Amino acid sequence: MSANASVARPRARSHLYRLAVALVALGLTATACTSSDDAAEPATETATAADAGAADTAAGATETTTADMADDEAAAPTETEPIRVGSLLDETGPLNIYGTPMADATRLAIADINAKGGVLGRQLELVALDSKSDQNEYIAGADQLVARDLAVVHAGITSASREAIRPIFDEAELLYFYNVLYEGGVCDRNTFVTGVVPTQQLQVLIPWAIKNMGPRLYVLAADYNYGQISADWVREYAAENGGEIVGEDFFPLDVAEFGTTISEVQNASPDAVVSLLVGGAHMSFYSQYNAAGVNADIPIVSTTFGLGSEQVALDAASSEGIVVAYPYFEELDTSVNAAFVTAWQNEFGGDYPYITDLAVYVWEGWHLWADAVNAAGTLDRDAVIAQLESGVSFGSPKGEVSMDGGSHHLIQPVSLARANASNGFDVFETFDNIPPSFEQDVCDLIASPDTNEQFTP
Numbered sequence: 001m002s003a004n005a006s007v008a009r010p011r012a013r014s015h016l017y018r019l020a021v022a023l024v025a026l027g028l029t030a031t032a033c034t035s036s037d038d039a040a041e042p043a044t045e046t047a048t049a050a051d052a053g054a055a056d057t058a059a060g061a062t063e064t065t066t067a068d069m070a071d072d073e074a075a076a077p078t079e080t081e082p083i084r085v086g087s088l089l090d091e092t093g094p095l096n097i098y099g100t101p102m103a104d105a106t107r108l109a110i111a112d113i114n115a116k117g118g119v120l121g122r123q124l125e126l127v128a129l130d131s132k133s134d135q136n137e138y139i140a141g142a143d144q145l146v147a148r149d150l151a152v153v154h155a156g157i158t159s160a161s162r163e164a165i166r167p168i169f170d171e172a173e174l175l176y177f178y179n180v181l182y183e184g185g186v187c188d189r190n191t192f193v194t195g196v197v198p199t200q201q202l203q204v205l206i207p208w209a210i211k212n213m214g215p216r217l218y219v220l221a222a223d224y225n226y227g228q229i230s231a232d233w234v235r236e237y238a239a240e241n242g243g244e245i246v247g248e249d250f251f252p253l254d255v256a257e258f259g260t261t262i263s264e265v266q267n268a269s270p271d272a273v274v275s276l277l278v279g280g281a282h283m284s285f286y287s288q289y290n291a292a293g294v295n296a297d298i299p300i301v302s303t304t305f306g307l308g309s310e311q312v313a314l315d316a317a318s319s320e321g322i323v324v325a326y327p328y329f330e331e332l333d334t335s336v337n338a339a340f341v342t343a344w345q346n347e348f349g350g351d352y353p354y355i356t357d358l359a360v361y362v363w364e365g366w367h368l369w370a371d372a373v374n375a376a377g378t379l380d381r382d383a384v385i386a387q388l389e390s391g392v393s394f395g396s397p398k399g400e401v402s403m404d405g406g407s408h409h410l411i412q413p414v415s416l417a418r419a420n421a422s423n424g425f426d427v428f429e430t431f432d433n434i435p436p437s438f439e440q441d442v443c444d445l446i447a448s449p450d451t452n453e454q455f456t457p
Contacts, residue, residue, distance in 0.1 A: 082125035083118070083379065085110070086145040088155035088165070093133025094253070094280040097308030098157050098358055102179070103128065104348060105359035106154065109366035119151075119370050120379070135164055142168040151379050154179055154365050157358075158278070159226040163454070166191060170452065175381050177369060179361040181303070181326075183229035184436070185455040187443035190381075192388060192408045194361040194368070194401075196327050198233035199438040201303055204414050204431055205325040206237035206274070209301045214271025215243040218298075220261065220285070221276035223250035230276045230303060232457050246270050256281040258288050266294060275302035275322075283310050290318040299323070306425065309354040316421040326357040327412045328398040329425050340397040354424065364396050364410070368403060389446055399432065406446050407439035 087106045090099035106128065114123045127148055129141040138156070142165040145153050153169060154177040156162040162178050169176040169190060176191045184197035209217065219234055221227030227250055235245050247268045249261050265273060277285055286305070289295050301323045305311070311319045330341060340363075344355055371394065372387040373379060389405035401412040413432045417425035442455040 079120075080122065082123045083120070084125045084127055084148060084150050086148065086150045086153040086155065087126060087128040088131055088138065088141045088145060088153065089128075090133040090157050090161075091128075091130040093131075095133040095157055097280050097283075097310075097313075098180075098356070099131075099133075101309075101354075101356045101359040102157070102362045105362035106366065108344065108347065109363050113366065113370045119373050120377070124370075131161065135161060138164050139168070141165075146172040146174055150174060151373075152177065152369050154362065154369075156180065158224065159183060160224050162186075163225070173381055175369075175384060177365040179365040180358060181307070181361070183226050183233070183456075184438055185229070185442065185457075187407065187439070187445065187451045187453055187455060189385065189408075189445050189449045189452070192365070192368075192403070194365045194410050195358075196412065196414060197409060197436050197439060198230060198237075199436060200327075200412065200414050200434040201325050202230070202233050202237050203434070203437075204416060205301055205303065205323070206234060206243070207241045208325075208416060209272050209274070209323070210238065210241045210243040213299055213301070216246045216268075216270040217243055217272055217274050218247040218265050218268055218270040219245055219249070219274045219276065220265075221248070221250050222278035222282065223252050226278065227251075227276045229456055234274055234276075236457055251277065251282065253279045254281050256284045258285045259292075261285075262289055262292050262294060265298060266292075270298060273298055273300045275300055275305060277302075278304055280308070283308065283313065286310065286314055286322070287318045290315075295321070306354075306419065307356055307358055309356060311419045311425070312353040312423045316423075319419045320421050322419045323416065324419070324425070325414055325416050327401075327414050328355075328357040328360040328396075329415060329417050329427050330355045331417075331424055331427055332398060332415070333427075334397070334399065336395055337397040360397055364394055364401055368392055368394050399430075404436055404440060406444040407436055408443075408445060409436035409439045411435050 087103070089103050090096050091103050107126065110124050110126050113119065118124060127145065127150065129144060131137040131141050138161045142155070146168060152175045156165055156178050157180055159182050162182070166176060166188065170188065173190065177194065178191060179194045181195040181201065182197065184199065186193060217234065217238055219231050221231045231248060238245055247264060247270065249264070299321060303325070305322050305324050306326070341355060345352060368388065372384050372392055375392070376383040376387040388403050391402055391405050393400055393402035399413045401410045404411055411433055413430055414434050415427045415430040417427040420426050438457065443451065445451060
């Protein structure tokens, strides 16, 4: 663990247009802005990666198709033309438990930005592609987006998807935001990350687990780069805090049967299980663990539980008591979050399952980009990167966040919470302004802008 990875001090505890106007009135951002009843709605195009050119746009919006691209490239943009921006997320398929709220947050953010006057006085037009939880669709979708003359792309959920599409956006010099918690270490001038990293999340969670549950930990993880590298971080934080890893198991994303593993956990008799499981299939672990009666004796802490609203989908007996650490929870008691939750529910309904941590990373990513472009006064990629690297900040529903210029990762709060019997979480401790310390140590893109790799512990 890096020398500067010290834990920060804990503190105490519609219609898209109508929603966007409501968000303005509620003051979700610090900047003053105006809107009018005849303000344009955001132009939105949604498609699968394979059908990007044929998708319908939102009512009243001008459709942008692949067939129009030659004309678009020939004509110089005017000061009133929409600015096209891209999104590529798992809106269908087994990973849509994460992608659905992220896609909702994308459209919400675009509507809010447009209602506040847009970017450089122009409205944003969203080209939203569905990757269908398919790696090949991700690659095809990235190629489609590169061809669409976009200003920025916010894309990817799994680390595998990110590493498949990041080189495509790099080569095209198309600015890329990755709005997901992940295993950390990406250092790439063209990429900005809003998600929490292990030196923020596990730095809080693992010491708490060892202190409150005991030193013997058993790790269950998804078998790809997120789970593997995160497990390395668990080992590091366990060793630094007097803990030990008594067992590890890694599972492909389609594995849904955990009986043998649960027996192995019982035999190892750890003080706690650390879950780094991912996706809809892995959700079955929690119900099987409860059915075996293990959760009464061996509690669970997790870096992923709740990101797909698992606490809503599972019965209370399978989820209650699981301890997690995230920057955002719907229950956070702040005025900005109260306004955000009200506005979200006004748009999507009071019965929306849960506003996830991932949704707020997306909200932040779009607003940080828009604020940086407006401050730069241009869409020029280098100018926008320089503005983002200057340390831009944003008043998020989870608290103030700021971009660390050298690493392109956020400095942000992290809260500990426990799943309750009401399909939500009880937040019991919050830590402010935790830096991405590992990324700061290994990555300085201001001093070395040509660096392009993923560092690992």
